[in-house]
Amino acid sequence: xxxxxxxxxxxxxxxxxxxxxxxxxxxxxxxxxxxxxxxxxxxxxxxxxxxxxxxxxxxxxxxxxxxxxxxxxxxxxxxxxxxxxxxxxxxxxxxxxxxxxxxxxxxxxxxxxxxxxxxxxxxxxxxxxxxxxxxxxxxxxxxxxxxxxxxxxxxxxxxxxxxxxxxxxxxxxxxxxxxxxxxxxxxxxxxxxxxxxxxxxxxxxxxxxxxxxxxxxxxxxxxxxxxxxxxxxxxxxxxxxxxxxxxxxxxxxxxxxxxxxxxxxxxxxxxxxxxxxxxxxxxxxxxxxxxxxxxxxxxxxxxxxxxxxxxxxxxxxxxxxxxxxxxxxxxxxxxxxxxxxxxxxxxxxxxxxxxxxxxxxxxxxxxxxxxxxxxxxxxxxxxxxxxxxxxxxxxxxxxxxxxxxxxxxxxxxxxxxxxxxxxxxxxxxxxxxxxxxxxxxxxxxxxxxxxxxxxxxxxxxxxxxxxxxxxxxxxxxxxxxxxxxxxxxxxxxxxxxxxxxxxxxxxxxxxxxxxxxxxxxxxxxxxxxxxxxxxxxxxxxxxxxxxxxxxxxxxxxxxxxxxxxxxxxxxxxxxxxxxxxxxxxxxxxxxxxxxxxxxxxxxxxxxxx
Amino acid sequence: xxxxxxxxxxxxxxxxxxxxxxxxxxxxxxxxxxxxxxxxxxxxxxxxxxxxxxxxxxxxxxxxxxxxxxxxxxxxxxxxxxxxxxxxxxxxxxxxxxxxxxxxxxxxxxxxxxxxxxxxxxxxxxxxxxxxxxxxxxxxxxxxxxxxxxxxxxxxxxxxxxxxxxxxxxxxxxxxxxxxxxxxxxxxxxxxxxxxxxxxxxxxxxxxxxxxxxxxxxxxxxxxxxxxxxxxxxxxxxxxxxxxxxxxxxxxxxxxxxxxxxxxxxxxxxxxxxxxxxxxxxxxxxxxxxxxxxxxxxxxxxxxxxxxxxxxxxxxxxxxxxxxxxxxxxxxxxxxxxxxxxxxxxxxxxx
Numbered sequence: 001x002x003x004x005x006x007x008x009x010x011x012x013x014x015x016x017x018x019x020x021x022x023x024x025x026x027x028x029x030x031x032x033x034x035x036x037x038x039x040x041x042x043x044x045x046x047x048x049x050x051x052x053x054x055x056x057x058x059x060x061x062x063x064x065x066x067x068x069x070x071x072x073x074x075x076x077x078x079x080x081x082x083x084x085x086x087x088x089x090x091x092x093x094x095x096x097x098x099x100x101x102x103x104x105x106x107x108x109x110x111x112x113x114x115x116x117x118x119x120x121x122x123x124x125x126x127x128x129x130x131x132x133x134x135x136x137x138x139x140x141x142x143x144x145x146x147x148x149x150x151x152x153x154x155x156x157x158x159x160x161x162x163x164x165x166x167x168x169x170x171x172x173x174x175x176x177x178x179x180x181x182x183x184x185x186x187x188x189x190x191x192x193x194x195x196x197x198x199x200x201x202x203x204x205x206x207x208x209x210x211x212x213x214x215x216x217x218x219x220x221x222x223x224x225x226x227x228x229x230x231x232x233x234x235x236x237x238x239x240x241x242x243x244x245x246x247x248x249x250x251x252x253x254x255x256x257x258x259x260x261x262x263x264x265x266x267x268x269x270x271x272x273x274x275x276x277x278x279x280x281x282x283x284x285x286x287x288x289x290x291x292x293x294x295x296x297x298x299x300x301x302x303x304x305x306x307x308x309x310x311x312x313x314x315x316x317x318x319x320x321x322x323x324x325x326x327x328x329x330x331x332x333x334x335x336x337x338x339x340x341x342x343x344x345x346x347x348x349x350x351x352x353x354x355x356x357x358x359x360x361x362x363x364x365x366x367x368x369x370x371x372x373x374x375x376x377x378x379x380x381x382x383x384x385x386x387x388x389x390x391x392x393x394x395x396x397x398x399x400x401x402x403x404x405x406x407x408x409x410x411x412x413x414x415x416x417x418x419x420x421x422x423x424x425x426x427x428x429x430x431x432x433x434x435x436x437x438x439x440x441x442x443x444x445x446x447x448x449x450x451x452x453x454x455x456x457x458x459x460x461x462x463x464x465x466x467x468x469x470x471x472x473x474x475x476x477x478x479x480x481x482x483x484x485x486x487x488x489x490x491x492x493x494x495x496x497x498x499x500x501x502x503x504x505x506x507x508x509x510x511x512x513x514x515x516x517x518x519x520x521x522x523x524x525x526x527x528x529x530x531x532x533x534x535x536x537x538x539x540x541x542x543x544x545x546x547x548x549x550x551x552x553x554x555x556x557x558x559x560x561x562x563x564x565x566x567x568x569x570x571x572x573x574x575x576x577x578x579x580x581x582x583x584x585x586x587x588x589x590x591x592x593x594x595x596x597x598x599x600x601x602x603x604x605x606x607x608x609x
Numbered sequence: 610x611x612x613x614x615x616x617x618x619x620x621x622x623x624x625x626x627x628x629x630x631x632x633x634x635x636x637x638x639x640x641x642x643x644x645x646x647x648x649x650x651x652x653x654x655x656x657x658x659x660x661x662x663x664x665x666x667x668x669x670x671x672x673x674x675x676x677x678x679x680x681x682x683x684x685x686x687x688x689x690x691x692x693x694x695x696x697x698x699x700x701x702x703x704x705x706x707x708x709x710x711x712x713x714x715x716x717x718x719x720x721x722x723x724x725x726x727x728x729x730x731x732x733x734x735x736x737x738x739x740x741x742x743x744x745x746x747x748x749x750x751x752x753x754x755x756x757x758x759x760x761x762x763x764x765x766x767x768x769x770x771x772x773x774x775x776x777x778x779x780x781x782x783x784x785x786x787x788x789x790x791x792x793x794x795x796x797x798x799x800x801x802x803x804x805x806x807x808x809x810x811x812x813x814x815x816x817x818x819x820x821x822x823x824x825x826x827x828x829x830x831x832x833x834x835x836x837x838x839x840x841x842x843x844x845x846x847x848x849x850x851x852x853x854x855x856x857x858x859x860x861x862x863x864x865x866x867x868x869x870x871x872x873x874x875x876x877x878x879x880x881x882x883x884x885x886x887x888x889x890x891x892x893x894x895x896x897x898x899x900x901x902x903x904x905x906x907x908x909x910x911x912x913x914x915x916x917x918x919x920x921x922x923x924x925x926x927x928x929x930x931x932x933x934x935x936x937x938x939x940x941x942x943x944x945x946x947x948x949x950x951x952x953x954x955x956x957x958x959x960x
Binding site for chain 1: 665666667670683687690692694700701702703704705706709712731930932933937942944946948949951952956960
C-alpha cells in the first residue's frame with residue numbers, strides 16, 4: 001500500500017466530541033510543531049453546542065509557510081465514532097488514520113488505499129488511570145504521545161509545554177507525562193516510527209509568535225489606553241473582552257486593588273454600544289466587541305455616533321449569517337451592514353486585520369482614528385482570526401506613542417479665546433472641534449443630539465443647514481481615506497489580472513499565487529486594509545484588465561462596496577466567493593481564477609498563433 | 610424650532626448662591642413645549658434645586674432619550690453639556706458617561722414612553738448597576754410628540770383625548786424602581802414645587818441611583834377629566850406620605866427640628882436629609898413595606914407622593930466595579946499602557 005512520504009508539509013485533522021477536553025491536547029500538538037520551528041496553521045472547527053456534538057481540529061504544517069486551509073487530510077486522528085465513516089473518507093489516498101483499536105473496527109469502515117493505525121487507547125488508559133474523567137482527558141494526551149512517535153515530534157518539547165501549561169499546578173505534570181509516554185511507547189512498539197510523513201526541526205518561524213486575533217486585539221485595547229469596555233456576550237467576540245479583562249488584571253490594578261479600567265457587561269448590545277457612546281462623549285477611550293447579530297442591534301447608536309460625531313470603537317468578529325446562521329463558523333459577511341450601518345446616509349470607517357499583529361496594531365489605530373475623525377471605527381475581524389491561533393509577526397510597541405485624542409479643546413484654549421462652534425469646519429479637513437463635559441465654567445458647552453444641527457451645534461430643520469452638515473460629513477470621510485491604513489501590495493508585476501482581498505483571505509493568497517504561477521497564470525495581488533478605500537486600491541483596479549475580488553460571503557460584498565464607492569465598470573471586477581462557513585482555501589481560489597483565465601489565455605494564444 | 614436663546618436681561622438684585630451665580634445662570638434656552646406643560650415646571654424646579662445646591666452648572670451632564678420630556682434638558686443648565694440620545698437609551702449613555710468620569714453630576718430626564726416602554730430594559734439595568742445619577746421621569750401617560758397615544762403608564766380605563774379607554778395594566782415605575790433595588794425612590798407632581806425642589810436636591814446629592822417619578826400633565830393630549838394624569842386628577846388624589854427637606858453640606862445648618870416624626874439622614878458627604886412623616890403608618894426605610902403600601906393605595910386611586918424609599922448606604926456602580934478613585938478619563942496614558950518591554954515578554958510567552 002502506498003504511504004504518503006512528506007517531511008514538514010502535511011495536514012493533521014483530529015475528530016473529537018465537543019466537551020471531552022480534546023482542544024488542549026490538539027493545541028499541544030500544534031504548539032509542539034511550532035516549537036520545532038515549523039509554520040503551523042491550527043483551525044478549531046467546532047459546533048455551536050456545549051457538549052456532545054462532533055468537533056474537529058486541523059493543523060496545517062508547512063515548512064514552505066502555507067498555513068491556510070488546504071481542504072484535504074493526510075493524517076486523521078479519528079476519535080469520534082459518530083463521524084468515523086466521514087472521517088475515513090476525508091483522508092488522502094496513501095494517508096493515515098489513527099484510531100482507537102480497543103474495539104475491533106467494522107470491515108466496511110476500512111479503505112484499502114489508506115493506512116489504518118490502530119492503538120488500543122481506551123484500554124491503555126483504563127489500565128493506567130482509575131478516575132473516569134482522567135481516563136477521558138488522558139486518552140487525548142495518549143494520542144498526542146502516539147503522534148509524537150509517528151511524526152517524530154520531540155518529546156522534550158511536549159514535556160516543556162506541559163510544564164508551562166501546568167505552572168502552579170505541578171502535580172498535574174507527572175500523570176500527563178505518564179499518559180504521553182504511554183501513547184508514545186504503544187506506537188513505537190506497534191509501528192515503524194516515524195512514518196514516511198513526519199516532522200523535522202527547522203528554523204522556519206524565526207521570531208514569529210502563535211496567538212489568536214482576539215487576544216491580540218484585547219491587548220491592543222490595553223496598549224491604546226482604553227479604559228471602558230462595554231459588551232454583551234456573543235460568539236466569537238467574547239474572548240476579545242476576556243483577553244482585555246485578563247491583561248487589565250495583569251497591568252491595570254493599583255496596589256490597593258482598585259482598577260484603572262471598567263468593564264460593563266451590558267443587558268444587550270443596544271446598551272453595550274450606548275455605554276461606549278456615553279463614555280466616549282465623556283472623553284474615555286472605550287470600545288465594544290460583538291458579531292453580526294450584535295452589529296444589527298447596534299446600528300441605531302452607530303448612526304447617532306456618526307451624526308453626533310462621537311468616537312466609537314467596535315470590534316466585529318464576523319461569523320456565518322444571516323440571522324443566527326452558523327454561529328461558530330467563519331465568514332466576512334458583515335461588510336455592507338457595517339459600512340453603511342444605520343438609516344440615512346451613513347458611512348463608517350472599517351479596518352480589516354489579517355493577522356494577530358494587525359489585530360493589535362489596528363486596535364490602537366482604531367482608537368486614534370475614531371478620536372481624530374470623531375466617528376465610529378469598526379475593526380472587521382472574523383471567527384477564523386479571532387478564535388484560532390495564527391502564526392504572526394511579533395507584536396511591537398513604540399514607547400514614544402502618544403494617543404491621538406483629536407480636536408479636543410482644553411479649558412485653557414477656551415479661556416484663550418478659541419471661538420468654539422461644535423460643527424464648524426475650521427481647518428478644512430471637515431473635522432470639527434469638540435469639548436468634553438465639565439471642561440470650562442462658561443465656555444464650550446454644547447448639546448449633543450441626533451437631530452438636525454447647524455455649524456454652531458444648534459438644532460435646525462433648515463434644509464440648507466442640514467445639507468451643509470451632511471456634506472461636511474461626506475468630506476470628512478474623504479479625510480478618513482487619507483488617514484486609514486493604506487492597502488498592501490503583495491505583488492505588482494504588471495500582470496493583466498489582479499486579486500483584491502481583505503483580512504483572513506490573506507493567509508492563503510501566497511499559496512494560491514504560487515499555484516497559479518505554476519500553471520503559467522501570473523496574477524498580481526493587493527490587500528485592502530481599510531474602508532474608505534485608499535487611492536492605491538483604485539489605481540490597482542485601473543491598472544488591471546481583470547480584478548478578482550475575493551469575498552468570504554455569498555453576495556460579493558467587498559466587490560459591491562468597490563463598485564458603489566469607485567463608480568467602476570462591474571464587468572472588470574470578478575467575484576471569487578467562498579461562503580460555506582469554513583476559512584477559504586487556496587484550492588478554491590486557484591480553481592476559480594484559473595477557470596476564468598484559462599479561456600482568456602487560450603483565446604490570446606490562438607490569436608497570436 | 611425648539612432652540613431659542615433666552616434674553617440676557619438680568620435683574621441687578623437677583624440673589625446669588627455661594628458660587629456667586631444667580632438663578633438665571635442655571636437656566637437654559639427658551640422652552641418650546643406647549644404653554645402650561647408640566648415639564649416646564651419640572652425644568653424650573655431643577656433650576657431652583659441646582660441653584661440652591663450651589664452646583665457648578667458645567668460639572669453637570671444632562672442626558673435624555675427622545676420625546677417631549679427628553680427635550681427639556683435644553684431648557685435648564687445652559688452651561689452644562691447635554692446629550693439628547695435615542696429613544697429609551699438614555700440609561701446606557703449615562704452608565705458609560707458615569708463610568709468614564711465619576712466626578713460629574715448626572716441628571717437623566719426621561720418620559721413615560723421613553724422609560725416604561727422602549728427603555729424599560731435599560732431603566733431597570735441602570736438601577737441594578739447603581740449608576741450614580743438622578744433619573745427623573747416626567748410622567749404624563751401619553752405620547753405627546755406623536756400626538757396622544759397611550760403610554761405604558763396610563764391607567765386601565767384612563768381615556769385618551771379622543772375618548773378611547775386604555776385596556777392595559779399600567780407599569781408603575783416607582784414600584785419597579787423599588788423592586789429593582791433603587792436606593793432613593795420618590796414621586797412628586799410638577800405642580801407641587803414645595804415638594805419637588807427638596808426632593809430634587811436630595812436626589813442629586815444622593816450618592817447612588819436616585820429615581821423620581823414626576824406626574825407632569827400633558828396639557829395638549831392628556832389633561833381632561835377622564836385622564837388620571839391630569840392636573841385635576843392629581844390635585845384630587847395626591848396623598849403625600851413624606852416631606853423631605855435637604856440641607857447640603859455647604860449650607861450652614863441653622864434650623865432646629867423637633868423630635869418625634871422627623872428623621873435626619875446624614876449622607877456620605879455630610880449633607881443632611883430631614884424627613885417628615887405625613888402618613889403615620891409609612892416607613893420610608895422599609896422597601897418591602899413601601900411596595901405593599903403603594904399597591905394598597907394604588908387600588909383606591911391614590912397617588913402617593915414624597916420620598917417613598919431611602920437606602921442611606923447605597924452601593925454605587927464604581928464601588929461594584931472597584932474602579933480607581935480618579936475619573937478614568939483623567940488617567941494619563943503612561944498609567945494605562947504596559948509599554949514595550951512588557952510586550953516583549955508577552956511575545957516571548959507566545960513562542
